[in-house]
Each structure stands twice: as structure tokens, then as C-alpha cells.
Amino acid sequence: MTHNPKPVTIIMIEDDEGHARLIEKNIRRAGVNNEIVPFTNGTSALDHLFGADGSGAVSAGRQLLILLDLNLPDMTGVDILGKIKSNEHLKRSPVVVLTTTDDSREIQRCYDLGANVYITKPVNYEGFANAIRQLGLFFSVIQIPETN
Amino acid sequence: MPISSKLFVRSTLALLAVGLVALLAIIGTVIYLGEQSQVYFNEVLEAREGRTAATDLRNALRLAETSQRGYIITSNETYLESFSLARDVLPERYEGLKTVLQAYPEADGPVAELKQTIDSKIAEMEQTIALEQSGRHDEAVEIIRTDRGKDLMDNAITFLTAVIRAADERQAAGVNQQRANAEWLRWVSIIGGVLIVAVVGGSALTVWRYTQELVAARDEVSVLNAELEERVRLRTADLTLANDEIQRFAYIVTHDLRAPLVNIMGFTSELEESVKSVRALLERETADDDPVAQQARIAATEDLPEAIGFIRSSTRKMDGLINAILKLSREGRRTLKAERVDVNKLVAAGAASIAHQLGEAGGEVKLDVNLPIISTDKMSLEQVVGNLLDNAVKYRAKERPLRLHVRGSVAPGQMIVLEIEDNGRGIADQDRERVFELFRRSGVQDQSGEGIGLAFVRTVVRNLGGDITMNSVFGQGTTFRITLPRTLQLGSTSA
Numbered sequence: 001m002t003h004n005p006k007p008v009t010i011i012m013i014e015d016d017e018g019h020a021r022l023i024e025k026n027i028r029r030a031g032v033n034n035e036i037v038p039f040t041n042g043t044s045a046l047d048h049l050f051g052a053d054g055s056g057a058v059s060a061g062r063q064l065l066i067l068l069d070l071n072l073p074d075m076t077g078v079d080i081l082g083k084i085k086s087n088e089h090l091k092r093s094p095v096v097v098l099t100t101t102d103d104s105r106e107i108q109r110c111y112d113l114g115a116n117v118y119i120t121k122p123v124n125y126e127g128f129a130n131a132i133r134q135l136g137l138f139f140s141v142i143q144i145p146e147t148n
Numbered sequence: 149m150p151i152s153s154k155l156f157v158r159s160t161l162a163l164l165a166v167g168l169v170a171l172l173a174i175i176g177t178v179i180y181l182g183e184q185s186q187v188y189f190n191e192v193l194e195a196r197e198g199r200t201a202a203t204d205l206r207n208a209l210r211l212a213e214t215s216q217r218g219y220i221i222t223s224n225e226t227y228l229e230s231f232s233l234a235r236d237v238l239p240e241r242y243e244g245l246k247t248v249l250q251a252y253p254e255a256d257g258p259v260a261e262l263k264q265t266i267d268s269k270i271a272e273m274e275q276t277i278a279l280e281q282s283g284r285h286d287e288a289v290e291i292i293r294t295d296r297g298k299d300l301m302d303n304a305i306t307f308l309t310a311v312i313r314a315a316d317e318r319q320a321a322g323v324n325q326q327r328a329n330a331e332w333l334r335w336v337s338i339i340g341g342v343l344i345v346a347v348v349g350g351s352a353l354t355v356w357r358y359t360q361e362l363v364a365a366r367d368e369v370s371v372l373n374a375e376l377e378e379r380v381r382l383r384t385a386d387l388t389l390a391n392d393e394i395q396r397f398a399y400i401v402t403h404d405l406r407a408p409l410v411n412i413m414g415f416t417s418e419l420e421e422s423v424k425s426v427r428a429l430l431e432r433e434t435a436d437d438d439p440v441a442q443q444a445r446i447a448a449t450e451d452l453p454e455a456i457g458f459i460r461s462s463t464r465k466m467d468g469l470i471n472a473i474l475k476l477s478r479e480g481r482r483t484l485k486a487e488r489v490d491v492n493k494l495v496a497a498g499a500a501s502i503a504h505q506l507g508e509a510g511g512e513v514k515l516d517v518n519l520p521i522i523s524t525d526k527m528s529l530e531q532v533v534g535n536l537l538d539n540a541v542k543y544r545a546k547e548r549p550l551r552l553h554v555r556g557s558v559a560p561g562q563m564i565v566l567e568i569e570d571n572g573r574g575i576a577d578q579d580r581e582r583v584f585e586l587f588r589r590s591g592v593q594d595q596s597g598e599g600i601g602l603a604f605v606r607t608v609v610r611n612l613g614g615d616i617t618m619n620s621v622f623g624q625g626t627t628f629r630i631t632l633p634r635t636l637q638l639g640s641t642s643a
Contacts, residue, residue: 018411025418071403100406103399123406123467125413 008144010036012067013045013080014098019121023067023098026129030136034065042075046083049090056089063144064090068115070099070106078109085114092145096135156358160351167347174340181333185326192322194248199315201245206308208234208241209266213301216273220280220288231277235270242266245311255311262307269300391480398477402470409470412463416456423452469587472600476586476607484525484611486636491519491566494526495554498533505541511550519556519564524636528608532616533568535605536628540570542595545623562634563614571625580618613637 010027014020020038027036039045049066051058066084070077077097084090094116102120110118119135122128215231218224242263249255272291279288291297427448430441492515499513506513537552544550553569575583579590584606589599609616614632 016407016411018415019407022411022414022418071407100403100410121406121410123409123413123470125410125417128410128414129417 008034008063008065008139010034010065010067010139011045011049012036012038013042013072013077014038014067014069015040015072016069019069022128023132026132027136027139029129030133030140032136032139034139042072042077042080046080049084050087056087059089059093059147061146063146064093065139065144066093066095068095068097068099070097070101070110078106078113081110081113081115089147093147094142094144098135153358156354159354163347163351163354167344167351170340170343170347174336177336177340178333181329181336184329188322188326188329192319192326194251195315195318195322198245198248199312199319201241201248202308202311202315205238205241205245206305206312208237209269209301209304209308212238212270212273213297216277217292220276220285220292223280223285228277231273235273238266238270249311258307262304265300265304265307269297269304272297272300395477395480398473399481402474402477405470406467409463409467412459413467416459416463420453420456423448423456472586472604476600476604479528479604479607480611484528484636484638486523486638487526488521489524489526489529490521491529491556491564492517494529495533495556495566498530498537499552499554501534502537502541506550506552509541509544509550511541511544511552513552513554515554517554517556517566519566520558520634522564522632522634524612524632528612529632532605532608532630533566535601536568539601540568540572540626542597544570544572545625559631564632564634566630566632567627568630569625569627574622574624574626575618575620576622580620583618584616 010032012020012023014023017040020040024036024038037048039048046054049059049064050056068077068081072080077099081095081097084093084095091114095114096117096119097110097115098119098121100121100123107118119131122131212231212234215227215234219227219231245262246259249259276288276291276297279285279291427445430445430448495515495517499515502513540550540552548571551571553567555567555569557565557567559565573592575590579588582588583590584602586603587599588603589597606616609630609632612632613636614630616631617629618626619629620626
């Protein structure tokens with residue numbers, strides 16, 4: 001991502017702070033040094049992404065990559081995904097759903113709504129760390145579009 | 149008042165019996181009255197014959213006497229013709245009357261007397277006529293004047309008149325009886341008719357009411373049926389809902405339990421990594437005899453790794469349990485697919501997959517399945533058979549080679565039975581039901597496992613619409629008996 005003029009910000013919406021910490025650690029271990037902005041609930045994340053007026057204009061010009069957990073205390077991640085993918089400023093931002101749910105209907109629904117990647121968190125830590133590190137490697141090579 | 153079918157049959161039979169009796173009574177009375185009419189008619193005929201005979205005889209006598217007198221008065225020969233005519237018919241007429249009166253023995257005497265009277269009269273008349281013919285007119289008149297002839301004639305006439313009157317009386321009585329007879333017949337017919345109409349009406353009424361009640365009862369039954377169906381439908385919907393809820397609950401719980409486990413596992417690993425670096429540092433400073441450093445070294449090399457080891461093994465166990473619940477819940481949510489399954493092949497394949505383990509331990513499997521093709525979810529049945537065969541291998545008795553016997557049979561009610569018998573270690577009586585419960589295990593715990601195999605098997609078998617039972621003698625062996633429908637009914641068993 002070094003060749004991007006503006007640095008990509010990783011928005012991490014994850015209610016479990018332990019998970020957030022483990023994800024962050026392993027992304028860093030993969031050599032990704034971008035700013036990670038964590039949110040522990042849906043409301044504050046939506047405020048950040050869509051601004052006070054809820055239009056999403058606040059995100060115009062940002063380069064965002066969103067890591068999304070589906071089980072949030074105040075709303076479901078599926079709703080957030082739907083909102084992001086139907087907003088004209090945010091719809092091009094890649095969304096990686098990273099959650100414990102492996103229900104096939106849920107997975108289909110997320111892809112239907114426009115999720116770019118769906119990853120199930122492995123309980124086994126080696127698997128988990130491995131997955132996140134590979135995700136970090138993936139982040140380091142993909143092109144992130146600028147929102148408009 | 150409701151009519152029971154028994155009462156209905158009884159009352160209908162009773163009415164029919166009454167109707168039959170009435171009809172028989174009418175027929176009997178009519179026949180009897182007809183006979184009576186015949187009798188009366190014959191009597192009237194007889195009376196008429198008697199009357200005619202008596203009248204004829206009287207007339208003949210009178211004609212004879214009138215002719216005799218006429219001849220004697222006028223000496224005209226034409227009177228003699230009438231006389232001889234009358235005299236000649238007299239015996240015949242007498243015989244006629246006698247025949248008629250033969251039926252009355254009490255008339256025998258008077259009839260015999262009449263014969264004499266008639267004979268005397270004829271003799272008297274012939275005597276006077278003979279005197280007249282011989283010119284002795286005065287003598288003839290003299291004989292008549294004695295009134296002997298008149299007396300004889302009066303006797304005869306009196307008797308005949310009595311006979312005629314008696315005949316008239318009998319005729320009148322016969323007619324009266326006949327009339328009474330007709331009256332009787334009329335009344336019997338009227339009463340019988342009324343009775344039959346009443347019986348028919350009563351029967352019709354009973355039949356009508358009974359039919360009405362049957363119709364009402366049928367309507368009631370159909371209403372109840374509809375209600376019952378509705379209730380069953382509601383109950384089924386409730387059960388389906390409850391089942392869905394349980395499945396959902398299990399699913400959510402397992403997922404929510406998994407999230408903290410990820411942390412525990414993750415940070416344990418992080419901790420382990422950190423301890424490694426601390427240990428490396430402490431081990432580098434071996435020369436130091438500082439007791440604090442010594443303690444730190446013990447903590448880093450023994451206590452911490454031990455603690456981490458326990459945290460890891462417990463977490464792994466917990467992960468196993470959660471995965472077990474998840475597996476069960478997923479099995480409940482899996483959509484079953486009915487297809488044609490050859491149980492013989494399926495069991496043979498299951499046996500083949502344990503052949504290697506059996507070969508090592510010197511065991512053998514005997515297959516005696518011979519079941520027809522059934523329609524069921526193949527994957528589920530494979531899991532069931534596989535689990536049971538694996539269990540048999542896992543929990544075999546160490547002191548003897550494993551003997552497995554799989555038997556199939558067809559059971560009534562479109563069911564099949566599959567029995568898997570082993571000579572393994574067996575299950576103690578008190579554990580019979582426990583072994584089917586989640587996370588419960590039986591006997592010596594020398595095999596790894598979470599204790600979900602049989603719970604899973606039972607869930608799957610019940611999802612297929614069947615059941616599984618078990619017979620076991622501790623130390624001798626166990627027989628699992630699976631009952632399955634020959635055709636899987638989708639919709640009723642899967643959630």
C-alpha cells in the first residue's frame with residue numbers, strides 16, 4: 001500500500017476487545033503498518049463512517065478497508081454491511097467479514113449484500129493467527145479504491 | 149331423546165311385529181267371517197228349499213182337493229184331469245219335502261204322520277170321485293159332509309204352514325247373521341287398517357328420527373374431526389417452533405461460547421510466547437545466585453508452562469464440547485434428503501472401514517442383513533452405522549477377539565430393524581439410559597472422546613423417524629437395535 005498517495009485506514013468493528021487485540025497483533029506481525037481504528041459497537045462505527053448527518057459524505061476521499069464482526073451488542077453486522085454497500089460514498093470500500101458464525105445461510109446473505117471476503121474465525125489459535133496473518137498479507141497487496 | 153341403535157332396532161322390530169300380528173288378525177278374521185258367510189248362505193239356501201218344497205206340496209194338495217170338489221159339484225170331467233195331475237205329483241212333492249227335512253231328526257215323526265194324512269186324504273178323494281163316477285152323487289156328498297176330508301186337509305195344511313214359517317224364520321235369521329257378519333268384517337278391516345297405518349307411521353317416524361340423529365351425529369363427528377386436525381396442526385406447529393428455537397438456542401450459545409474461547413486460546417499462546425522470551429533471558433543469567441532470580445527462573449521454566457498447559461488442555465476440552473453441541477445442533481438443522489438406500493451395501497461399506505482395525509485385533513464381522521431397499525437419508529444412516537461400528541471396535545473387550553454380528557429384519561408397520569451385536573465390554577445396567585445422553589460415558593475411561601457418539605446417533609435415528617434401543621450384559625456384550633421406517637416421511641421429522 002506504500003504506493004498509494006493516501007494511507008489506507010483499517011476500520012475494525014469488533015465488540016470483543018480481546019479478539020480486536022489479537023487481530024491487530026497478527027496483522028502487525030504480517031508487516032501491515034496502516035492505521036487501525038477500532039470500534040466495539042455498531043453505533044459508534046456508523047457515526048464514524050457516515051458522520052453526524054448519516055449521509056456518508058464524511059468518508060468521501062478516504063481510503064477505507066473495513067473488518068466487520070457480525071455479532072455486535074447493539075446491532076447485527078449484517079445491517080452495517082447493508083448500509084455500507086448501499087451508500088454511494090462507501091460502497092466501493094472492501095468489507096471483510098470476520099466472525100465466528102459459519103452458518104451457510106449467513107455467509108450467502110453477506111455475499112448477497114456485497115461483502116468482499118467472508119472469513120470464519122478458527123477457535124484454534126494457531127489457525128486463527130495464521131488466518132489473520134494471511135489476511136494481513138492480502139491487505140498489503142490489494143488496491144483499495146478511494147471513496148467519493 | 150336420542151335413539152340408540154339398539155333401541156332403534158328393538159322399536160322397529162316391535163312395530164314390525166305389531167304390524168304383522170294386526171295383518172294376521174285381519175286375514176284370520178276375514179277367513180273366519182267368509183266361512184261363516186258360507187255357512188249362513190247354505191242355511192238360507194236350505195231354508196228356501198224347504199219352503200219351496202212345503203209350498204209345492206201344499207199347493208198340490210189344495211189343487212187336488214179343489215179339483216175333487218169341483219168335479220163332485222159339477223160332474224165336469226175336466227176337473228178330473230187337474231185332480232189326477234195333482235195326485236200324481238203328490239208323492240214326488242212329498243219325497244222332496246222329506247229329503248229337505250231329513251236334516252232335522254225331530255221332524256221325522258210329523259213327516260211320517262203327514263204321509264199317512266196325505267194317503268188318507270187321497271184315498272178319501274178317490275173314494276168320492278169313484279162314487280160320483282158311478283152316479284152315486286149323494287153318497288159322495290155325504291162323505292164330504294162328514295168333514296173327515298177337511299180335517300185331514302187342515303192337519304196337512306197346518307203342518308206345512310208351520311214348516312213354511314220355520315223356513316221363513318230361519319231365512320230371516322240367516323240374513324241377519326249375514327248382515328252382522330258383514331258389520332264385523334267392516335269393523336275388523338277398519339281397526340286393522342288403522343293399526344297398520346299407525347304401525348307404518350310409527351316405523352317411518354322412528355326411521356326418520358333415527359336418520360336425523362345419524363345425520364346430526366355425523367355432522368358432529370366431522371366438526372370434531374376438523375377441530376382435531378386443527379389442534380394437531382397447531383400442536384405440530386408449536387412443536388416445530390419449539391424445536392427450531394432449541395436448535396437456534398444451541399447454535400447461538402455455541403457461537404457465543406466460542407468467542408471467549410478464541411481469546412483464552414489466543415492470549416494463552418501469546419503468554420506462552422512471552423514466557424519463552426522471559427525464560428531465555430533468565431537462563432542466560434545462570435551464574436546469579438540471587439534467590440529472587442532463582443524463583444523467577446522456577447516460575448518461568450516450571451510453574452508458568454504447567455499453568456499454561458492446563459489452561460490449554462481445558463480450553464481444548466471445552467472447545468471439543470462446544471463443537472459436539474454444534475454438531476448435534478447442525479444435524480438437527482440439516483435438511484434430510486430421502487433417497488433409495490441399499491442397507492446391505494451400506495453396512496458392508498461400514499464394516500469394510502473398520503476391517504483394518506479389526507484385522508489388527510483379530511476380530512471378525514458377520515453380516516446377516518438381507519434387507520429390502522429403503523428410502524431414507526443415506527448420509528444419516530451412514531453416520532449411525534459408522535458410529536456404532538466404531539464404538540464396537542473402541543469398546544471391545546481386551547481379553548477376547550471382537551465378534552460383530554449385524555442382522556436385519558423386516559418389522560410390521562412398514563419398519564425395518566437393524567441389530568448390531570458385539571461381544572465387547574458391555575454396559576452396566578445403571579448406565580443404560582446415560583450412554584444416550586450428551587457428554588456421558590460409561591465404564592473404564594480409557595478411550596478419548598467427548599461422549600457424544602450415542603447422543604448423536606439417537607438424534608439422527610429419531611430425525612429419520614426411527615428409534616434406537618439397547619440390550620447389554622456387562623462384561624459380555626451389547627446389542628443395539630435400530631428401528632427405521634421403510635420410507636422417510638419428510639416434513640414431519642426434519643426441522
